[in-house]
Amino acid sequence: MAIQAPSIPKGTRDFGPKEVNRRNYIFNTIREVFRQYGFEPIETPAMENLSTLLGKYGEEGDKLLFRVLNSGDFMGDIPAELLQNKDSLQLSNNISEKGLRYDLTVPFARYVVQHFNELVFPFKRYQMQPVWRADRPQKGRYREFYQCDADVIGSDSLRNEAELVMMISEVFASLQLKVLVKLNNRKILSGIAEMIDASDKIIPFTVAIDKIDKIGIDKVNEELSLAGIAVDAIRKLQPILTAHGTNTEKLDMIGAALAGSEIGMTGIAEMKELLDYLSHLPLTCSLEIDLSLARGLEYYTGTIIEVKSLDAQIGSICGGGRYDNLTGIFGLKGVSGVGISFGADRIYDVLLQTEKFPPSAMTGTQVLFVNFGKEEANCCQEHAAQLRKNGIRAEVYPDTTKMKKQLDYANKKGIPYVALVGEEEMKNGFVTLKNMSTGDQNRTTAAELAGMFKS
């Protein structure tokens, strides 16, 4: 029987040593910042009950859930009519009760409601786990990918937003990436919707405003008109569309235009308060108010945050915002939260493109002991044990084989040093250390060996 070459499901990936090390560099950097700010880790199961997941991501989202087939004789109780209809959706609800995690937000909301009495509020949690979506795979879009989320739940204070922006700033400073943090506020958008007498026109408004720099104010006004916004409303929008200058100047102009809208003015006040908090913090990234920002409009109720890379042309690499009813879907009302989510895959792509992965992200073997024979290898094992005690990553080649093969192994694995312990070295307690990039060889005493790696 011919055996088919094995493969993995489309849209999924194997990660080799180099990739895992690089990915861990990103995860560790983000985790370290989360911890510095007092966020605590939680982990939830890969599988959630479908009752937890369904209806939370819209109709389209429901279709993108990976469903897990019930175990055992799942067909036993299925009525014959259901089978004859061949209705996949209806049948799937009868033969599967569990689905794979689609994001970290809904499981987090479920977690908060389920463990409410054990938690300390405000609850600051982070979570870094894979999620699965049956999306059509394409470049940069996978069916299994990691999310790295930090959320504060149970506090209305805008200091939380300020801290999250600060955390964004620190993560990208650590990664040596330049970013622009864009800010908006759902309440400002609601104020604008009031002004143009149509909440449902907010999307064409944000799309149009996003194009001002490219197509100019006149074309934007044309587009707004085509989207059905009244002439009078477009006139009122002008100070908002043309707001420019510093963030404070922009806010003043927008504030003047929104003076008649209570919710709009609340949005402006929130934004001013947030900018005030941020002015006391040592931010290293730029901040820009961007009224075209409307991500997850259905979901966010206050501040909206999005981060753009200034190093590469790529979509948003981090985003988030304030939501007032996350846990409401599980029956717990009135708990406000705010959170951010880092897109590890896109950050990976930017770091790779810009060659900003530091050498320290590679944590491979530092020295390989060549195996010349039984006695020599026993001696090498002892040297290697001593090095490891000193925190140095060391290997002894397991087989006594040709020197060339062993050096090839070191080269291919990127091991920077090779240690040679032959008969003479054994007799005198020496080790010959060969630098694999320069070819230089140095003889050292076993006792000094660890010190050479530390310096």
Place this chain on the structure above:
Amino acid sequence: MAIQAPSIPKGTRDFGPKEVNRRNYIFNTIREVFRQYGFEPIETPAMENLSTLLGKYGEEGDKLLFRVLNSGDFMGDIPAELLQNKDSLQLSNNISEKGLRYDLTVPFARYVVQHFNELVFPFKRYQMQPVWRADRPQKGRYREFYQCDADVIGSDSLRNEAELVMMISEVFASLQLKVLVKLNNRKILSGIAEMIDASDKIIPFTVAIDKIDKIGIDKVNEELSLAGIAVDAIRKLQPILTAHGTNTEKLDMIGAALAGSEIGMTGIAEMKELLDYLSHLPLTCSLEIDLSLARGLEYYTGTIIEVKSLDAQIGSICGGGRYDNLTGIFGLKGVSGVGISFGADRIYDVLLQTEKFPPSAMTGTQVLFVNFGKEEANCCQEHAAQLRKNGIRAEVYPDTTKMKKQLDYANKKGIPYVALVGEEEMKNGFVTLKNMSTGDQNRTTAAELAGMFKS
């Protein structure tokens, strides 16, 4: 509509902050040792094609796979007859193509075959990821749990076994757990099978020998006889059953009894070679030859390793062995491997029972700044930023609320210090630091604050 309290699928778990930190302590300890020995990380997708998984774990294992329902209109092409039969197994093969990872070994074999040309051999990889099994949940057995595996593939040398035992010794020494490493060799068991003229009697043999200390040699001989082993064979087994003393003495006795079996003598020679290698290594655990060890008999072809905790009555907490045909299932023959797998959940239970989780496993917030008002909190944010720059985990309470509530928050979260910055402190550039366990308060300058945490 009443909303049902949310829950998670049976056999799965949520991990709160304390549990995640403790689990990470275990994972980090194991990972650090893997790296010290030159093992490199890989990660494979949670979902594998069912063609990769089916038939690899026996008939029982196939039933325990979690299958993922095909996306979209999976019913469209199913013949009506198949539906009428209501044969769940047959239908499931038609409506699902993917399954969740059941262990890390088969995906690893698949990975090696698929990426053969990119790998450097001997390939030393480690992998720490969750696996899923539709087992009946019970105490200590979950449907989602982590495996932590290290394997070397492409080297026959018994030095690999020696290194793996050394790694086991180091992991448990780091975790401060006392363990006994039991060793056996499949070839010795094959030799014994030859001697008693029945490979299929090896299991009753290992079961019986395991009971010697409890029931004595006479009862064991009775059991062997009941298991259908001939009188003559039982007589020949006596030196093996009663072998005692040091490992070397045991091996000599067993060797004498197995003198007529070529494969048995190979097993003895391998065991002696392994013990010789280990005698040159600074092991901190005890080693014991245990002929009753037969885990995964179908699978292992040489050395068999199992680790017992000496701190707690619990099953094996680590195990492994040599296998000669792992990749054969995917068409790549003649590649020998050896590996070990740590049972993180059981190690967790032992550490918890014996109270051996170190305080350093908890990496929570070190200091909470109390929020007395807007100006004070702004000042606290600056202090906190400075502390974080010095690697200290600091929080500012986000809301201006009652002092008691804020101190409660610190207490419940286990934050050891609270920093108070009121009007007077602000004026003079001081911070008052309160030790939450002693209640002691100390006033310090902002500049000295970080230093106090470092000492």
